[in-house]
Amino acid sequence: MKWCVIGAGGIADRRTIPALLTDKNNELVAVMDKNPAAAKATGEKYGVPYYTDEREMLSAVDATAVYISTPVFCHYEQAMLALSFGKHVFLEKPIGLDGKESRLLVEAFKKAGLQLSIGYMMKYHTLHEKAKALIAEGGIGTVNSVRAQFTCWYPDIPGAWRQKKSLGGGGAIMDLGVHCLELLEDMLGEEITEVKAFYSTRTFSYEVDDGAVIILRTKSGVLGHVDCNFNIPDKASESKLELYGSEGYIICHGTLAQENVGTLSHLYAPQGGYEAAQNRSVNDAPVVYTANAAENNMYRRQLAAFSALVESGKTDYSLTDRALRIQELVDRIYSEA
Ligand SMILES: NC(=O)c1ccc[n+]([C@@H]2O[C@H](COP(=O)([O-])OP(=O)(O)OC[C@H]3O[C@@H](n4cnc5c(N)ncnc54)[C@H](O)[C@@H]3O)[C@@H](O)[C@H]2O)c1
The missing domain is CATH 3.40.50.720 (NAD(P)-binding Rossmann-like Domain)
Known part of the structure; x- marks a missing residue:
């Protein structure tokens, strides 16, 4: 092509x-x-x-x-x-x-x-695909609580388009938060229907948000939050995606990135009755999967999907509609926060 x-x-x-x-x-x-x-x-x-x-x-x-x-x-x-x-x-x-x-x-x-x-492109990360597959096969039971954290260090830079609302549309929410919202919808296979947020600009002097917390609810009732920041140093970035269900957890660490890196920890720990001692999962060993940067390129994969679609002579707007829905959620976040 x-x-x-x-x-x-x-x-x-x-x-x-x-x-x-x-x-x-x-x-x-x-x-x-x-x-x-x-x-x-x-x-x-x-x-x-x-x-x-x-x-x-x-x-x-x-x-x-x-x-x-x-x-x-x-x-x-x-x-x-x-x-x-x-x-x-x-x-x-x-x-x-x-x-x-x-x-x-x-x-x-x-x-x-x-x-x-x-x-x-983040849905093409092999560990995000693994997380999606684990959820679909009941690997953590019913998903109840999710959390995504995506940050970078983005100090004042004269003339930077991302630091002006009229040029970038917003700050950390528009640049980083959107990735998290899109990825969560993809992984959960359902729409985020409600959002609320706090955001602020407290570290830098530009006009857009340098930090935000978004809370959300999906159509089926999964509750979650997204943290996105321009004011956390890159070396302090945890870049985490956490999904907790009625039978365990999936924690992706370092996977919200431009390369196929990081780990996924999966704990399957269904529990019968109430345990007053509340023994914690730190005592259990999750199964850990490690990403290999050389074996997958998310950018290549997203372009290959696009090329295949165009070459087939068909159109498919389902992911485009999702991107549009995320954009409309972001409008609500900015107007209501
Ligand atoms: N998916 C990802 O991993 C990812 C990562 C970074 C950026 N992005 C997105 O990519 C887009 C660009 O971001 P970036 O980080 O590359 O920005 P950038 O500022 O680093 O680069 C943008 C390029 O566009 C050029 N440019 C500016 N105005 C132009 C115009 N009117 N016509 C043609 N060229 C023009 C600039 O000279 C520059 O070379 C944004 O939408 C951003 O959100 C996506």
């Missing part, structure tokens, strides 16, 4: 283009970046023509799909432009600045019969 890229200098160059090129069925035909130095550097690095204007690139090259990884405020217009050229689009998360423009975008792609997929 022939691809071109809009916004080639950031995650596209770090993760996505290298992942794309590991698949012999993919061909990169051009890159575009508004920053001439980034356009030139990535064009030369991958040996393809480079542009600083997206319309010029789309007019000049023969591509089936466009990967868009620009700042969030660019997503809507650039995806609509790609659509006007009849392209399928793989768009980085989040879809847009808010639920309204995200919905307009998704509806436009559906109407045109073109695929729009969103870059929530």
